[in-house]
Amino acid sequence: MASVHHFDHNHILSLQDLSREDIHLILQSAESFKEISSRSIKKVPTLRGKTVINLFFEPSTRTRLSFEIAAKRMSADTFNFSASTSSAVKGESLVDTARNLMAMHPDVIVIRHAHSGTPYLLTKHIKASVINAGDGTHEHPSQGLLDLMTVKQRKGRIEGLKVAIVGDIAHSRVAHSNIVGFSKMGANVLVGGPATLIPSGIEKLGAKVGKTIDATIVDADVVMVLRIQKERQRDPLIPSFREYANQFGINKKVLTAAKPDVLVMHPGPINRGVELDPDVADSPRSAILDQVSNGVAVRMALLYLIMGGD
Amino acid sequence: MAARSELLLKNGRIIDPVNGIDEQGHLLLAKGKIAGLFLKGKKAPPPSQNRREIELAGKWIFPGFIDMHVHLREPGEEYKETIDSGTKAAAAGGFTAVACMPNTEPVNDSETVTSYILEKAREAKARVYPVGSISKGSHGEKLADYGEMKKAGVVGLSDDGRPVTNSQLMRRALEYSSNFELLIISHSEEISLSQNGVMNEGYVSTKLGLRGIPKAAEEIMIYRDLSLAEYTGNPIHIAHISTKESVSLIRRAKERGCLVTAETAPHYFTLTEEAIDQYNTLAKMNPPLRTEDDVAAIQQGLKDGTIDVIATDHAPHSVLEKEQEFDIAANGIIGLETAVPLTLSLVRGNIISAQRMAGLLSSNPARILGVQGGSLQIGRVADVTVVDPEREFVFSADEVVSKSKNSPFLGRKLLGKAVLTVLEGKITFKDL
Ligand SMILES: [Zn+2]
Numbered sequence: 001m002a003s004v005h006h007f008d009h010n011h012i013l014s015l016q017d018l019s020r021e022d023i024h025l026i027l028q029s030a031e032s033f034k035e036i037s038s039r040s041i042k043k044v045p046t047l048r049g050k051t052v053i054n055l056f057f058e059p060s061t062r063t064r065l066s067f068e069i070a071a072k073r074m075s076a077d078t079f080n081f082s083a084s085t086s087s088a089v090k091g092e093s094l095v096d097t098a099r100n101l102m103a104m105h106p107d108v109i110v111i112r113h114a115h116s117g118t119p120y121l122l123t124k125h126i127k128a129s130v131i132n133a134g135d136g137t138h139e140h141p142s143q144g145l146l147d148l149m150t151v152k153q154r155k156g157r158i159e160g161l162k163v164a165i166v167g168d169i170a171h172s173r174v175a176h177s178n179i180v181g182f183s184k185m186g187a188n189v190l191v192g193g194p195a196t197l198i199p200s201g202i203e204k205l206g207a208k209v210g211k212t213i214d215a216t217i218v219d220a221d222v223v224m225v226l227r228i229q230k231e232r233q234r235d236p237l238i239p240s241f242r243e244y245a246n247q248f249g250i251n252k253k254v255l256t257a258a259k260p261d262v263l264v265m266h267p268g269p270i271n272r273g274v275e276l277d278p279d280v281a282d283s284p285r286s287a288i289l290d291q292v293s294n295g296v297a298v299r300m301a302l303l304y305l306i307m308g309g310d
Numbered sequence: 311m312a313a314r315s316e317l318l319l320k321n322g323r324i325i326d327p328v329n330g331i332d333e334q335g336h337l338l339l340a341k342g343k344i345a346g347l348f349l350k351g352k353k354a355p356p357p358s359q360n361r362r363e364i365e366l367a368g369k370w371i372f373p374g375f376i377d378m379h380v381h382l383r384e385p386g387e388e389y390k391e392t393i394d395s396g397t398k399a400a401a402a403g404g405f406t407a408v409a410c411m412p413n414t415e416p417v418n419d420s421e422t423v424t425s426y427i428l429e430k431a432r433e434a435k436a437r438v439y440p441v442g443s444i445s446k447g448s449h450g451e452k453l454a455d456y457g458e459m460k461k462a463g464v465v466g467l468s469d470d471g472r473p474v475t476n477s478q479l480m481r482r483a484l485e486y487s488s489n490f491e492l493l494i495i496s497h498s499e500e501i502s503l504s505q506n507g508v509m510n511e512g513y514v515s516t517k518l519g520l521r522g523i524p525k526a527a528e529e530i531m532i533y534r535d536l537s538l539a540e541y542t543g544n545p546i547h548i549a550h551i552s553t554k555e556s557v558s559l560i561r562r563a564k565e566r567g568c569l570v571t572a573e574t575a576p577h578y579f580t581l582t583e584e585a586i587d588q589y590n591t592l593a594k595m596n597p598p599l600r601t602e603d604d605v606a607a608i609q610q611g612l613k614d615g616t617i618d619v620i621a622t623d624h625a626p627h628s629v630l631e632k633e634q635e636f637d638i639a640a641n642g643i644i645g646l647e648t649a650v651p652l653t654l655s656l657v658r659g660n661i662i663s664a665q666r667m668a669g670l671l672s673s674n675p676a677r678i679l680g681v682q683g684g685s686l687q688i689g690r691v692a693d694v695t696v697v698d699p700e701r702e703f704v705f706s707a708d709e710v711v712s713k714s715k716n717s718p719f720l721g722r723k724l725l726g727k728a729v730l731t732v733l734e735g736k737i738t739f740k741d742l
Contacts, residue, residue: 016517095633115635116519117589136637138519176519200522201513 007305011130013119014139015180023185027149029301030294036073037296046304047076053106055097056133057083057113062268062292063133063143067110070299079104094118098125108303111135116173129306137171143267144177146298148185150287151222153294154263159186164217164258165207166192166250167226167275170199170237174267175226179207192216193226193248196237213248220258224265225250225276241274251277255285263287315360316340317735322366322696324349326373327669328685337371339692342734347688364742366696369729372668373686374406374693376675377646379470379495379549379573379621382408382438385426386415391626391713393427396646397434399624399712401738403646404728406693407437408624409679411470412448419443419454424462435738437693439465439681441495444483448472451479453486460490465679468495470549471596475501477534484544493678495547498531498556499597508637510583510598518589520636525553525604528597532556536563536570545569547678550623552578552597554607561616571678572611573619576645576652577718579608585718591632591639593718595625609661612670618678620670622649626714644712647705648719654699654726671695696730703727 005021015023036044052071054064064080071078081101092100094113101109106128111119116136123130134140152158163182169175169191183189183206191202192210202209210216217223228244238244255262264276264286272278281288317339324335324347331347336354338346338361348354357363377400383391391399393410400408410427412418418427424440431438442464446452450472459467467487474480474496487494504527509515511522532548536559539546548560551574560572577595582602585593593599611617625642632639653671656662662670672695676684683693702725707715731739 093630093633094635113635115637117636120589121633121635136519137521170516173519176516199516200511201516204513205517 010306011119011123012141012302012306013123013130013132015141015144015177015184016139020184023145023148023181026145026298026301026305027152029304030145030149030297033300033304034294034297036300042073043075044073045075047071047074047307050076050107050307051104052076052078052108052110052303053101053104054078054080055101055109055111056081057111058134060112060134063112066295067133067299070296070303073296074300074303076303094121095125098122102126107307131302131306134173136173137176138173139177139180140173141177142295142299142302143174144181145302146294147178147224147265148181149294149298150265151263154287155221158182161187161221162190162219163187163222163224164190164192164210164220165224165226166213166216167248168197168228168232169193169202169226170197171229171232172226176205178224179205183207190216190220194238194244197232213254214257217254218257220262222263222265223250223255223258227267227269227271228275245274249275249277250280252279255280316345316358316362317732318354318361318363319371319694319696320354320363320365322369322371323664324371324686325664325668326686327665328673329687330665331686332665337686337694339694339732339735342692344686344688344690344692347686364730368698368700370664370697370699371686372695372697373672374683374731374733375404375671375695376407376679376681376683377405377622377624377649378409378619378675378679379575380408380410380624380646381413381626381642382410383626384414384430385423390628393430393434393438395711395713396624396626397431397436397438399644399646399710401435401731401733402711402728403648404650404695404697404731405436405646406695406731406733406738407439407681407683409439409441409465411441411468412443413471417443417448418464419446419448419459421458421462424459424464428463436733439679441466441468443467444469444474444494445479450474450476453479453482456487456490456492460492464492465681466493466495466547468497468549470495470497473497473499473501473531477538480535481538481542484538484542484546488544491680493545493547495549496531496535497549498528498535500527500530503527503530508594508598509586510600512583512601514583514586518586523598525555525600528553529555529559532559536560536568539570540566540568545571548572550575550578550597550621551617552600552604552608554604557607557611557616561611561614564616571618571674572616573621574608574612574617575621575623576649577643579605579612579656580652581605581718589636590718591634591636592643592716592720594636594639594641595623595643596641609656612656612666613661618670618674620649620653621675622646624712626712627716628714632716642716644710644714644717647711648717648724650697650728651724651726654697658725692732692735694732695728697726698729699726701725701727701729
């Protein structure tokens with residue numbers, strides 16, 4: 001792939017580490033790989049002989065499958081380890097697990113973990129490249145990239161767009177990656193939701209804070225809705241799902257404040273009727289299905305670029 | 311070489327805040343006591359058979375440093391530190407005495423554990439002053455047996471690491487401890503606010519996706535503790551303060567006449583939360599590292615006397631506890647061997663004087679705990695720390711004396727070092 005910009009990262013740990021040029025290059029590569037996915041023979045030999053390990057300490061069929069398909073389409077050998085099925089992982093410290101995995105000489109380890117920063121710990125103990133597939137409440141860089149890809153496809157640009165992110169900003173690694181990614185690419189990012197779920201210092205990460213939902217989504221080109229988890233009622237961060245749906249849920253009426261052609265996104269899985277009204281989720285304004293199909297292409301691009309493709 | 315009973319420290323800069331001394335001179339130690347001070351150009355006594363002389367041009371001679379907040383891990387966690395290894399680290403860092411916190415296994419809430427520690431400490435390289443627990447087992451429910459522990463030798467009381475959440479218990483502890491003149495040392499933390507937090511709450515915790523601890527968790531409890539100390543009329547010592555508002559709460563309480571003293575640790579006047587970048591568990595401790603504003607306020611508190619003591623909160627942990635996910639890695643860092651250069655940097659930065667440094671590291675902790683030392687006055691115990699302010703060294707894991715190596719300062723080039731430590735007239739560490 002011809003490109004002026006040289007991709008110079010061994011690991012994909014966070015969008016904070018990537019430059020604007022890096023992100024451009026990833027999105028550009030992903031577009032080319034998307035074309036492969038539409039062919040009848042979907043395999044290319046690019047990563048033949050390479051080993052990719054999916055190391056998932058949290059269940060996530062969607063993200064794991066997406067990485068697995070991406071690796072297979074590039075002819076890499078893939079292995080899956082999950083904390084729930086593998087005795088090699090159960091009860092072992094992460095550092096021990098990493099050392100054991102090195103016996104397989106992996107080229108890439110894709111890791112999902114409930115604790116923030118775990119991918120960084122992994123890089124200190126192994127030689128392979130590490131891709132963060134979601135760590136605690138830190139980041140989910142491949143999800144952020146595919147959201148950027150989806151918006152670019154649907155809106156033709158990212159620069160200058162108004163992107164509103166609504167809901168549990170504090171606990172959402174997707175929100176963190178999106179705030180960093182969209183603001184880095186020149187969008188104006190606003191976050192809104194219950195003040196209990198807006199983390200301190202979020203402005204410095206690249207987002208303005210809207211006091212009300214209306215103020216957050218007014219004139220928005222994109223509204224990203226985050227999943228609200230049941231346990232937030234216990235913490236106590238919100239009074240109830242019912243109150244949340246009434247005050248902060250995104251429905252057709254609320255969306256009238258946004259631009260008429262607003263694009264609605266959700267990293268899934270959706271609590272229909274809580275953070276997002278079914279009418280909106282299934283409407284043409286929703287980009288939820290594109291988000292899934294772009295995932296494989298973005299992950300192919302990441303594997304390709306960290307393995308030295310240029 | 312035959313053992314010589316006297317020690318003459320020649321041509322050093324002698325610093326004693328108790329007597330307002332800061333000048334060149336010689337110091338004579340004999341029979342375990344400070345035996346002579348030769349100042350204002352007075353000649354040193356002539357050489358003698360039973361007197362060893364050490365030339366100390368360019369070095370600073372302080373009353374022995376006392377670290378009033380360390381964790382020696384014995385009994386129970388000897389794989390992290392022992393009384394032997396911890397006091398060797400103390401001597402190497404320039405300390406002649408340490409007060410050890412009771413969060414051992416079992417907790418030091420009894421005569422038995424106190425005596426065990428003191429027995430182990432008999433041959434140690436530094437004096438060991440056990441601190442007993444405020445509550446039985448540090449469970450925060452019932453008062454521990456203060457009278458029994460006092461008799462066995464504790465110098466103060468603390469539930470360090472497990473803050474006293476029950477205000478009634480804290481009130482009664484302040485009252486009951488007064489019968490035995492034992493100081494309450496409070497680890498002030500409102501745990502319903504700090505919850506499972508692992509670092510300071512703010513932009514950096516948001517960026518890293520780590521659960522934050524708001525500064526208010528510390529400040530609210532300090533306010534409670536000050537309020538109870540004033541109400542009961544008893545003294546209180548606030549451990550390891552880390553925020554700007556904590557300094558100002560204590561400053562105002564002192565102005566009102568509250569019997570409060572306070573300590574901070576070198577990391578709180580040296581590092582900010584940015585040290586955690588990339589999930590460095592060696593910068594994880596409780597209270598957590600804060601922001602630049604807080605560091606500046608802590609330095610100001612050290613300068614104006616609001617903060618009385620620099621104590622290290624020396625908290626050894628093995629690689630097992632630290633080489634982990636940040637969320638589950640243990641809190642705490644070792645501090646005995648870096649306190650001197652880090653404090654000296656305040657002197658070099660004209661934030662504190664050498665006399666104030668001696669106050670913070672020696673005479674104030676001696677006074678607050680009611681223990682010997684803290685001055686170079688003739689007749690006092692011959693506990694002495696000699697520092698070379700110009701000695702540069704790289705703090706490397708290989709050279710750490712403590713059994714554990716968990717320090718965020720590893721690999722740093724540090725300026726200034728303890729080069730001679732003398733305990734009751736005997737050299738416990740020498741690197742001249
Ligand atoms: Zn403490």
